[in-house]
Amino acid sequence: MKMKSPQVLMECLLEQGVDTVFGYPGGTILNIYDEFERSGYKEKIRHILTAHEQGASHAADGYARSTGKVGVCFATSGPGATNLTTGIATAYMDSSPVVFITVNVGENLIGKDSFQEVDITGITMPITKCNYLVRRAEDLADVIREAFAIARSGRPGPVLIDILKNVTYEEVDYRPLPVEQHAAHGRLAAMLRRASHDLKTPEPDHGDIQKLLDMIAASQKPLVLVGGGVIRSKGAVPEFRKFFETLNAPVTSTIMGGGACPGSHRLFTGMIGMHGSHASNFAVDQCDLLIAIGCRFSDRVALDPATFARNAKIVHIDIDRSEIDKNVKTDHHIIGDARRVLELLNQGMTPHDYPEWKEWVFSHKEVPLKKDDILHPHEVLETIQAVTGGDAIITTDVGQHQMWSAQYYHFSRPGQLITSGGFGTMGFGLGAAMGAKMGNPDKPVVLCTGDGCFRMNCHELATVEHYHIPVITVIFNNQTLGMVRQWQHLIYGERYSQTDLDRGPDFVKLANAYGIGGARCATQAEFEAALKKAVASGDPWVIECAIDKDAMVHPMVPGGAPVTDFLLD
Template identity: 50%
Template sequence: MILTGSDIVIQSIIDEGVDLVFGYPGGQVINLYDSLYKYKDQIKHVLTCHEQGASHAADGYARATGKVGVCIATSGPGATNLVTGIATAYMDSIPLVAITGNVPMNLLGKDSFQEVDITGITMPITKHNYIVKDISKLQAVINEAFYIAKEGRPGPVLIDIPKNIQIEKTEYKKIKPWKIERKEFTIRDKKIQEAIELINNAKNPFIYVGGGAIAADASEEVIALAEKINSPICNSLMARGVIPSDHELYTGMIGMHGTKASNISATKCDLFMALGARFSDRVITNRENLSNAKIIHIDVDAAEINKNIKVDLSIIGDLKSVLQRLLPNVNEAKNQEWLDSMKNLKSLSAYKKSKGEELTPEYFFEELNSLDPGNLIISTEVGQHQMWTAQHYHFKKPRTFITSGGLGTMGFGLGAAIGAQFARPECKVINIAGDGSFMMNCQEIATAVQNKLPIVQVIMNNNVLGMVRQWQTLFFEGRYSNTTLDRQTDLVKLAEAFGAKGYRVNKKQELRGILKEALASKTPVLIDYRIDNNKKVFPMVAPGAPINQIICEEDL
């Protein structure tokens, strides 16, 4: 069958199982969009308000499903508007394929209108990228790109297609997607046996689980290991939901805003097991913090081993496969004294309970947890509200917390919520934002309204850039340089102008009824939740400090 390049692109991504893409048309992808029109019975396109929104929506779709998210943009500013979204996916290991158009090949390198070297720009933030200069290779490139995005440690791939390649014609023949297999060939039996011995000899084991457990679909195996050896277990921000919040062995998040139970247990354990996690600067990068422990690091990416912390034993390979080999051979353990000390630490609070009529983030999540219908997916922007969400919402399942961890992208959450809501229409998606983050991509409310998505947009509105202000309070003697917003925007009227419902919460007694209405709504809802601008995220560890040097609210 002879097809144009643009038809081959759309037919090829359909062959990869894609039925939904996000994007924004332009001159150098007009042929691709013509092909999308031809294939509209097989693939849906969601028009966002901005290309960045499209990239975040594709990312949210991927996080909510484990499938590859796809976004499309034109050349020049269209392509560069994808960069933040691509970098976000790269830092959090999210499978994404970004397709961009470019000027015809005879105009490349001539500073043509809307020409940009997008492959050069994105080289450091993609697993791989391509510029297709031969139409006979186009189909194979797409086939390979989807494999690379999903294989091993997932990540984004970019395909740049000059306009003349979209117009030219060549033979198309359906190709089966490359089979994705778990990375097991790197797993060494000797290493497995050494890990078993370390685990069986441990008296005070501690498990630190990261986002790799979600990518590997290894939640059941992680919990099974913790239960078999009675090990306390904590998570990074990216692994929220791997273990239910109410599990008796769960100690909470670890790191800069981790719980006392997690941070102190890490420094007192004799075996520290990092499962599908990297040792980031927001968690732990100082080996002295773990001086009492042997460290086992299991990860699919060899580049992460010994990158930030030198470990005693590493196993490189798919986490689910590694744990399935370990589990039958580790001994059951009680570790009662160790568990009792962990329970005592869990009882220590790091923040003051709200009193009277003061609206607080903790109160919001108390109400949301009590009304939780059991089908919620929570996305966030980046800042204080993100940490409050991770600390106080009771996550129960993987792929229900969608947030930008590594890059910390303000403006991420609403686009990601749109992608997640399309991906899982049986769920209710709530995006938690600060007023600073919300304004970065608030226009995507229009996308939610246009597509009748029942997203609930919650704004923890404190009229400041809360996380930066918190640092200014603690480390810069209260010099609030450009973090006080005091914008005059009426967020309820803004929501209504976009066609959504808007509510404002000023008093505690208003919240429950508004939340009930929002959770029942079939259309987008915005809740303007007013909190004090001095409210801070606790506990907190100062940058570079040992993780057991914890700042709590009473310390102020």
């Protein structure tokens, strides 16, 4: 059937099961936005108009991470498209499947420095799994279908589609094609085969599986390290839990692996690395076998690669061959999807136990937490846990509050912690919280942020209020850029250059200005009362928590040092 390109786009989104799009219109993309109104697609696909394109990018990312679906984001050309780049890079670093759709200037204006022209495909090439410039209307449907397939397949990630404006005026033949028929569709199948990324995850080598089982049988002190790859792999978490419980050995996690092993589990040692627990860091230093599943060995985990797991044989399980031996040299590796690898391991696993090893690992206790009249960070997280029954999805920005959230909130399921782990994006949290709540309307969503981070995204309160998205924002307000100040205190001789935030706004008044409830708390009792009120209201809220300016994240290992060289205990 004949239809205009914008209608083809909408029909393709419906083919993919898209129910929500986050975006911001502009001149070049108006034909697509007009289709929402002209053809009634707004009744089939919710469009959330954010306050800024970056907010839309993070919202689509938060939606994707919390639902396991592909997020979708729209923007216009030029500054609209470049405002997405931070969000695209954030999704890329954390392997989040988002399709970004932009519209550029027309073919006759390309390359002429036209108004709001930018080479967004060139700009985003290093931070996307794949990107496209659509010059012909007849290519549009198959490009969209391929983009979604690439975004969700293998190691997930963001894909960008840039469409020339003249294409959005054109009429083209369109035939509906359900997702399950894509691989058999001649032209699309050929495009998929030519795609720069292999869409078919290889079957793990069964010999490699047996070798790991033999290494486990020979080990006396094994440690399991879980990363975000287990969270991203559909169906991997149940297999992972079966694996480590049969192994019956200590389990540690990267920040992106939060929720793969329940935080309250008897085998869980906590997070590993720069702000890892004593038990985790001492365990990785003394284990004789490290089984790392779906992690990158980043510089926040393996701070000094030369000494990381120095007494162990290191086994790396990952879907992406390029990650093997990139940061840490391994003794054995298995390439494959985490779910399938774990499924095969579980078929050959026999029960184990390491009582002496576990007793030694768990003998490394953390410093007792303070309880007095001051509101401490751990009390904020413990209260959120208690009031929400541990059911809340937690989104964060980046800094001290991010580490406190990872340390003190016991995540019990995948997709419950949504944070910018790889790119470290300040301003990520509120957009991500909006997306998470849109994708999970029955779950409480709490944004944990700092006063510095919240300044970068607080304009999205307009979006929260307009669409009545009941996100509860908890601001850890220490009137400083806390993590930077912590480094300045410990490493830079207490020279606090440009980190004091001794200025506005009044966050409660800011919330009220947007028509949102607000509260200010200085004690645990005040915070508990405010949080209960916010949860019961079913409305968006902003709760400001007065935190000690010198509160620090404990423990801390300086960058580049062995993981047991604690600078701060």
